[in-house]
Amino acid sequence: MSTTGNGTSQPVALRAQALHASLGGRAVLHDIHLDIAQGQWTSILGPNGAGKSTLLKALAGVLRCSGQVHLLGQPIHTIPNRQRAQQLAWLGQNEASADDLTVWDVVMLGRLPHQAWLAPPDDQDRAAVERSLRYTQAWDWRARALGQLSGGERQRVLLARALAVEAKVLLMDEPLANLDPPHQADWLCVVEALLAHGTTVVSVLHEITIALNANQLVVMRDGRVTHHGAAAAPDTHRAVCAAFDNRIAIHPLNGQWVALPHIPDRAPHAN
Amino acid sequence: MTTAAAMPTHSRPLLLGTVLIAVSLLLLALGIGVGSTGWSGVVQAMDDPVALQIVWEIRLPRTVGAWGAGALLALAGAVAQGLFRNPLADPYLLGSASGASLGVAVSLALFGVSPMATHWIVRLGLTTAAFAGAVGAVFLTLLLARGVQHTLRLLLSGVVVGVVLGACSSLVMLMVPDVMQSMQAFLLGSTGFVGWSSCVLMLGIWAVCMAMAWWLSPVLDGLALGEATAHSLGLPLAQMRIALVAVLALATGTAVAQTGLIAFVGLAAPHLVRSAVKVTHARLVLLSCLMGGTLLMAADLLARWLIAPQELPVGVLTAVLGGGYLLWLMHKGSGSSLGGRGT
Numbered sequence A: 001m002s003t004t005g006n007g008t009s010q011p012v013a014l015r016a017q018a019l020h021a022s023l024g025g026r027a028v029l030h031d032i033h034l035d036i037a038q039g040q041w042t043s044i045l046g047p048n049g050a051g052k053s054t055l056l057k058a059l060a061g062v063l064r065c066s067g068q069v070h071l072l073g074q075p076i077h078t079i080p081n082r083q084r085a086q087q088l089a090w091l092g093q094n095e096a097s098a099d100d101l102t103v104w105d106v107v108m109l110g111r112l113p114h115q116a117w118l119a120p121p122d123d124q125d126r127a128a129v130e131r132s133l134r135y136t137q138a139w140d141w142r143a144r145a146l147g148q149l150s151g152g153e154r155q156r157v158l159l160a161r162a163l164a165v166e167a168k169v170l171l172m173d174e175p176l177a178n179l180d181p182p183h184q185a186d187w188l189c190v191v192e193a194l195l196a197h198g199t200t201v202v203s204v205l206h207e208i209t210i211a212l213n214a215n216q217l218v219v220m221r222d223g224r225v226t227h228h229g230a231a232a233a234p235d236t237h238r239a240v241c242a243a244f245d246n247r248i249a250i251h252p253l254n255g256q257w258v259a260l261p262h263i264p265d266r267a268p269h270a271n
Numbered sequence B: 001m002t003t004a005a006a007m008p009t010h011s012r013p014l015l016l017g018t019v020l021i022a023v024s025l026l027l028l029a030l031g032i033g034v035g036s037t038g039w040s041g042v043v044q045a046m047d048d049p050v051a052l053q054i055v056w057e058i059r060l061p062r063t064v065g066a067w068g069a070g071a072l073l074a075l076a077g078a079v080a081q082g083l084f085r086n087p088l089a090d091p092y093l094l095g096s097a098s099g100a101s102l103g104v105a106v107s108l109a110l111f112g113v114s115p116m117a118t119h120w121i122v123r124l125g126l127t128t129a130a131f132a133g134a135v136g137a138v139f140l141t142l143l144l145a146r147g148v149q150h151t152l153r154l155l156l157s158g159v160v161v162g163v164v165l166g167a168c169s170s171l172v173m174l175m176v177p178d179v180m181q182s183m184q185a186f187l188l189g190s191t192g193f194v195g196w197s198s199c200v201l202m203l204g205i206w207a208v209c210m211a212m213a214w215w216l217s218p219v220l221d222g223l224a225l226g227e228a229t230a231h232s233l234g235l236p237l238a239q240m241r242i243a244l245v246a247v248l249a250l251a252t253g254t255a256v257a258q259t260g261l262i263a264f265v266g267l268a269a270p271h272l273v274r275s276a277v278k279v280t281h282a283r284l285v286l287l288s289c290l291m292g293g294t295l296l297m298a299a300d301l302l303a304r305w306l307i308a309p310q311e312l313p314v315g316v317l318t319a320v321l322g323g324g325y326l327l328w329l330m331h332k333g334s335g336s337s338l339g340g341r342g343t
Helices: A052-060 A081-087 A103-114 A123-135 A151-164 A181-196 A234-243 B011-033 B038-044 B049-083 B096-111 B120-145 B151-175 B177-188 B196-223 B227-232 B237-259 B265-276 B281-305 B314-331
Strands: A012-023 A026-037 A041-045 A066-071 A088-091 A169-173 A200-204 A216-221 A224-230 A248-253 A256-261
Touching: A012 A052, A012 A200, A026 A052, A026 A200, A026 A216, A026 A224, A041 A052, A052 A066, A052 A169, A052 A200, A052 B227, A081 A088, A081 A103, A088 A151, A088 B227, A103 A123, A103 A151, A103 B196, A123 A151, A151 A169, A151 A181, A181 A200, A216 A234, A224 A234, A234 A248, B011 B049, B011 B265, B011 B281, B049 B196, B049 B237, B049 B265, B049 B281, B096 B120, B096 B151, B096 B177, B096 B237, B120 B151, B120 B196, B120 B237, B151 B177, B177 B314, B196 B227, B196 B237, B196 B281, B227 B237, B265 B281, B265 B314, B281 B314
Parallel strands: A041 A200, A041 A216, A088 A169, A169 A200
Antiparallel strands: A012 A026, A012 A066, A216 A224, A248 A256
């Protein structure tokens, strides 16, 4: 079946079984079954209102919903908070209001799951924070307040915060929001470095062209997973186009895939 | 750049704390001298028992008490602003102060005690009633606002709860006219009836609340990143939120039971601290307390001195000054923390 991904050989980082969720009385997720392969980058795609962010929240255990989520083989709600926080990091969308904290303090919050309660940060914490800030080129702003940064700069700091957890599984909701093209490319490099370390990355993306760089794509529509497969596979591309009412088309270009608007009246170029 | 240079310096918060303590001590010294008999009372205190009594029984406790009440209100304000992720949260705007004063009004009507009573059992009883009222009001506000996410709804609910509970207090006063006189002084907010038992109670509860707020402060830091992120960091949000509401209500209730309704200190003190230094919540709450204590002590001095030998109720003065400060904050525009999210 297409929704169970690419076979059984890969160990599973996150497993969703029979997930149902509703927001404000409206059903947003219908009977989701999904296995996210360990050590791979899985991207969730779909039109607005397809339930992508809700699915990601359910996978992170942030949202209470019916059904089961297993993180690295354990039911996520039975894992002690602290242990879960060390294994799974989360980068949300538009939720921070930490304008009055310095960049350094914000990123240090990512070390909370590794620190004893109220313990001052040790050398390992400081090293992790510095690494994360350098990764996202946010190191120079470490003494500034988050509220003094632009939207894109802020996003890089929040990404550094999520990286500082150094978790095995990293979930990101719209991580490219407000990032300009050079920093979108940098984000791809960060993800590649994470994959090289064996981290599992799951992202919700609106930028289809960027998402096509992932290992696996999960295509959603109307609260259901319509397809789950390798990002380079032709049937996955067909499913992506179908999810967007075939108003986009996916083309190869210089060894990458690009998604472009599909305008039927215009004659396609001969490739 | 090396790791040694990594951490932002902590010298500014330390400097601010030192300055605030120094100013507080200076105001304390001034507070002993300001009153109907002026400095001559202090000079005579060495050999005149009446002058000594004025300084020791009246001026000193009320000055120390002003610091304690200011610190408690500022603590409540700083905790509320972090907990509700809302820069306008304040013991007043959340209705908790009105709830506390209703608690006091009801206990005055039922037991016929005076808010000026200095016996510590009376003070403790009034504080408990104020605490219960404050907890009830905060929960009522949260219930009406259906959570804390929606800023405008939270503030409107706070206003509604404040007005309704205020009306209930008035009703209690109408039905039991005996308490009218004592409630009057109380509603205006005054440090005039703070004795040593009130001081000890306020400072003791401030120490307890401060220790709890310090212990719970990582939750406030985590919540600043959003609810989902705080949850993902493994913070036990549900239990700690309840504990923080309890701290907030205890601090508000204690301050209101001793000094009546004193507005805006809880709102202004954390704002002033944040505009001077960027620190995590543990230090923010502590510095806010020092700031709030200093502010109310200064306001109390001003209230005693402005129209001497008469004196203004300090609550009237803070309402005027604090209201002006709030207006200025709102006019400061998009760059301010009141504008919500940056950019």
